[in-house]
Amino acid sequence: MTGKPPMPELTQNGIQQHYERQGGGPPLLLLAGMASDTASWAPLLPHLTGFELLMPDNRCAGRTRPLPCPISRRALLEDVLGLLDALGLERVHVAGHSLGGMLALDLAAAAPERVLSLTALSCARWVRPRALALFEALARLEPSSEPWFALLFQFLFSEGFHAKPGAVAAAAARAVGYAQLQPPEAFVAQAAVLPEFATPAPLTPLTCPALAMTGAEDIIAPPQVLDGFAALGFHTEAVEGAAHALHWEAPGAVARAIRACVARAG
DSSP, X not given: OOOOOOOOEEEETTEEEEEEEEOOSSEEEEEOOTTOOGGGGTTTGGGOTTSEEEEEOOTTSTTXXXXXXXXXXXXXXXXXXXXXXXXXXXXXXXXXXXXHHHHHHHHHHHOGGGEEEEEEESOOSSOOHHHHHHHHHHHHSOTTSHHHHHHHHHHHSOHHHHTSTTHHXXXXXXXXXXXXXXXXXXXXXXXXXXXXXXXXXXXXXXXXXXXXXXXTTOSSSOGGXXXXXXXXXXXXXXXXXXXXXXXXXXXXXXXXXXXHHHHHTO
């Protein structure tokens, strides 16, 4: 009798980190955001054929255990570096969303020789006061409940999404039914690390092709944040009709931008 192959996991730094690896081609590391895991990349994956995709579940999210666990900005970075080392990946293209975007910036600052290209999605160079206040407030409510997701989605999705009758309620119901739903205490732990990202990663000089992209309707990382990236030499783009969940609302545009950034690496 043949069973399912074991899920890929790496024991390191006091955690058992789950990750997924699929496809073939240039290696592309995808780093998820707050309250998100490997599954959050689902809308983007059909648009990223031709890459070897590496998608870890960050501390306090997805199938990575324990839930919750000790978490810090430094630990998140060390987990990424440890995973690359364990898999023998010396250099990778990197894209991250929101918290994962700031983690991608940290990786490029700490180990620039390992980053072939850098794409920061829906994030600022450092966590903004509004984002801090939002996630502090969400942590005090009842995380991972349907009403909680309905509130969270007000900050994640565009006017176009909210104009669809029943869209928010249906999305909230799907979220609470997710098999790897983040426990409330794990969300609280993740939210507590955000103040550590109040200091920007030291990215000067920039050593690889880089892109910063956000939704024109994003209120967590609004288009104004792109100015700070442009000053460092990033290509920048604001996507019309999209908000913070950029890779859900405009996966084709995001994939095209990632491919263009990768192509600039030669």
